[in-house]
Amino acid sequence: xxxxxxxxxxxxxxxxxxxxxxxxxxxxxxxxxxxxxxxxxxxxxxxxxxxxxxxxxxxxxxxxxxxxxxxxxxxxxxxxxxxxxxxxxxxxxxxxxxxxxxxxxxxxxxxxxxxxxxxxxxxxxxxxxxxxxxxxxxxxxxxxxxxxxxxxxxxxxxxxxxxxxxxxxxxxxxxxxxxxxxxxxxxxxxxxxxxxxxxxxxxxxxxxxxxxxxxxxxxxxxxxxxxxxxxxxxxxxxxxxxxxxxxxxxxxxxxxxxxxxxxxxxxxxxxxxxxxxxxxxxxxxxxxxxxxxxxxxxxxxxxxxxxxxxxxxxxxxxxxxxxxxxxxxxxxxxxxxxxxxxxxxxxx
Numbered sequence: 001x002x003x004x005x006x007x008x009x010x011x012x013x014x015x016x017x018x019x020x021x022x023x024x025x026x027x028x029x030x031x032x033x034x035x036x037x038x039x040x041x042x043x044x045x046x047x048x049x050x051x052x053x054x055x056x057x058x059x060x061x062x063x064x065x066x067x068x069x070x071x072x073x074x075x076x077x078x079x080x081x082x083x084x085x086x087x088x089x090x091x092x093x094x095x096x097x098x099x100x101x102x103x104x105x106x107x108x109x110x111x112x113x114x115x116x117x118x119x120x121x122x123x124x125x126x127x128x129x130x131x132x133x134x135x136x137x138x139x140x141x142x143x144x145x146x147x148x149x150x151x152x153x154x155x156x157x158x159x160x161x162x163x164x165x166x167x168x169x170x171x172x173x174x175x176x177x178x179x180x181x182x183x184x185x186x187x188x189x190x191x192x193x194x195x196x197x198x199x200x201x202x203x204x205x206x207x208x209x210x211x212x213x214x215x216x217x218x219x220x221x222x223x224x225x226x227x228x229x230x231x232x233x234x235x236x237x238x239x240x241x242x243x244x245x246x247x248x249x250x251x252x253x254x255x256x257x258x259x260x261x262x263x264x265x266x267x268x269x270x271x272x273x274x275x276x277x278x279x280x281x282x283x284x285x286x287x288x289x290x291x292x293x294x295x296x297x298x299x300x301x302x303x304x305x306x307x308x309x310x311x312x313x314x315x316x317x318x319x320x321x322x323x324x325x326x327x328x329x330x331x332x333x334x335x336x337x338x339x340x341x342x343x344x345x346x347x348x
Contacts, residue, residue, distance in 0.1 A: 021067050028060040031322075031343015033136035036336025039328075040141060040228035057135060057343065059084045061097075075104040108163035115158050117151040118171035119210035119244055122193035129206075129248035129258020130282030132291030132310040134324025136341025142306025143229040143328035143337065144295030146262060146276045150212040150242050153189055153221050154178070169195040177215070187239070189214040204250040212242040223264050223274060226297060229304055229330050229337070239267040256282040272300045287314040302331030318347040 034054035060083065067077035081097040100113030115121075125146065127139045140147070151158065153175065160173035175189040193210030214221070220233035221240065227233055234240065244262035251257075257280065264274040278295035289312045296305035306328035313321045322345045328337035 023065045023067075024062065025065075026060060026062045026348040028058070028346045028348075029135040029343055030058045031056075031135050031341060033057045033339070033341040033343075035136075035339035038335035039337050039339045040225070057341070073105065075102075077102055108161055110159070110161050112157070112159045114156050115160060116148065117158050117175065117189075117212065118160055118173040118191040118193040119149045119212045119242070120151055121160065121162065121171045121173075122169055122195040123149075123208035123210055123244055123246040123260065124206055124248040124258055125246065126258040126260050126278040126280035126295065127291070127293040127308070128280075129246075130256055130280040130291035130293060130310075132282055132289055132312060133345075134308075134310050134322050134341045135343040135345055136324055136339060138324030138326040138339045138341055139291070139293055139308040139310055141225065141339055142295070142308055142326040143225055143304040143330055144276075144278065144297065144306035146224040146260065146278060146295060146297075149210070149223075149244055149262065150189060150191065150214040150240065151175070153214040154217065167197050169197075175214075177217070187213075187215045202252055204252065206246075206248040208244075208246040210242075210244050212244070213240070214242075215239050223262075224276065224295075224297060226274075226304060229328065229335075230301070230333065232299065232301060234266050234271060235268070237268075238271060241265040254284045256280075256284075274299045287316075288312075289314070302333075304328070304330045306337070312345075315344075320345050 032054055037053070062082040063079065064082070065077065065079045067075065069075050078101050080099045082094055083097050084094050098114050100111055100115050102109055102111040104110070133139060139145070154177050155175070158173050158175050160171055162169065162171045171193050173191045177188050189212070191210060191212035193208060195206065195208045197204070197206045199205070216234050216236050216238040218236045220235050221238070222232050222234060242262060242264055244260065246258065246260040248258040249256065260278045262276045264276070275298045276295065278293065280291065280293035282289065282291035291310045292307065294305070294307040296303060306326060308324060308326040310322070310324045315321065322343060324341045326339045
């Protein structure tokens with residue numbers, strides 16, 4: 001996304017700040033999205049019966065980043081998104097999203113807000129390794145999509161510490177349990193992760209390894225999109241240990257690939273491990289880019305998997321024609337889970 005500087009404000013008050021910058025960037029989408037009658041987040045109209053649905057879609061995101069530096073060289077800042085990602089169900093409804101505040105120095109960076117936890121920060125998911133996206137998020141809504149590991153199991157207010165040394169990166173994060181709905185005695189969530197990037201034989205490689213712990217709140221919890229496609233929900237008080245690893249590769253000839261694995265180990269009688277696998281492959285030639293990703297959850301109650309195909313044609317100037325399609329399959333569940341989208345994505 002191109003960043004355009006709209007305003008630079010010099011602060012000369014006695015607080016001791018050297019200077020502060022405010023930058024704005026944005027993105028927008030327009031087109032159509034649709035899918036089968038059972039696709040989560042697609043068929044929202046009451047009484048649509050057995051018909052699939054197709055809807056117009058338009059939304060935008062305006063990102064504001066404020067940053068500054070003290071006289072001693074300590075950096076600080078904020079970032080926030082103003083977005084209408086509730087479309088296509090209604091017009092308007094601008095909301096604030098991804099709010100975060102950070103402070104940074106030789107010690108590393110400390111960030112607090114609606115951000116990725118340590119594992120999601122350091123690991124590269126399969127569809128992100130490919131780097132192809134659709135206006136309908138087809139690559140992230142299918143049954144095999146894992147999502148953000150254990151993030152947002154509480155209030156999605158995450159404190160994360162990041163430190164980089166050479167090609168290595170380290171992150172640690174915590175999400176406090178401030179739930180007042182009857183589970184406020186539950187343990188806090190935390191995560192640790194490392195990453196390593198290198199070049200080998202002309203191929204850019206990225207590796208990630210992480211661990212995350214959480215305790216399910218009153219509403220229960222399940223990994224990925226399983227709550228949208230299955231009846232699986234681990235009850236309040238269930239402790240979940242998550243181990244995850246990813247590998248990504250940029251072959252520097254148009255091809256990109258990614259692989260991820262994660263294991264979810266819940267406590268409590270009757271709860272069994274869930275394994276998740278995902279793979280992605282992308283290719284870019286001139287203005288055309290295509291990507292395919294596949295993910296699968298393996299559980300005792302049955303497997304759930306899905307795949308997505310995305311394509312984009314770069315029009316130049318920050319605009320691209322984008323298309324997406326996904327389909328899902330869930331053991332012992334009959335349903336029309338297809339999704340599709342077509343439109344124009346813009347960045348400013």
